[in-house]
Amino acid sequence: MVTTAIVVSIVNDSGQQEDYHYDDGNYYVKTDKGYEVVQAPVGATVNNIPEGAEQVQVGDTYNYYYGGAYYDKSEEGYTVVPATAGTIVPALPEGGEEVKIGDRTYVKFGDTYYQPVQVDGKDMYEIAEVQEETS
Numbered sequence: 001m002v003t004t005a006i007v008v009s010i011v012n013d014s015g016q017q018e019d020y021h022y023d024d025g026n027y028y029v030k031t032d033k034g035y036e037v038v039q040a041p042v043g044a045t046v047n048n049i050p051e052g053a054e055q056v057q058v059g060d061t062y063n064y065y066y067g068g069a070y071y072d073k074s075e076e077g078y079t080v081v082p083a084t085a086g087t088i089v090p091a092l093p094e095g096g097e098e099v100k101i102g103d104r105t106y107v108k109f110g111d112t113y114y115q116p117v118q119v120d121g122k123d124m125y126e127i128a129e130v131q132e133e134t135s
Contacts, residue, residue: 010043025050025067039110040069045079058084068093068109083112085129092125101130 005023020041021028027044028035037039053066063081064071069086071078096109106113106128114125 006046008041008044008046010041013129022046025069026052040067040080042080042082045074047077049078054088054090056089058087058088063087065089068095068112083127085125085127087126088117088119088124089114090122090124106130 005021005028007108008022008027009017009022010027019030020038021030021035022044023093025029027038027040029038036060047062049071050066053064053071055062055104056070058067058070064073064078065087067115070081070083072081092109096114098107099108099113104115106115108114113130115128117124117126
């Protein structure tokens, strides 16, 4: 773990406090073998996000997007918010997997499904609301 990492604590859905280490857009959790990179936890607030973060439109407002995470800016800093269907991003981080559902192919990153789209002649990705069939 780098010495510049800060500890970010959030309360999970079951009311337990969870600690993450944050450095330059990456979140880590401590494991028996060291530290493991994890998806940004919704609710985590940090003072700064990397310079490469891009502003993306979410409905009639804007969030910041970096490394598969969406941030809402407030007086407290930047808070990780859930991905919202319909949001279009210019690129996806590494680690996504192609998933075919019905006749459509998506890229799944964490719990979020992205559908490739063309915007002004550029390849981009739109967050799709996907219901996986259960048998």
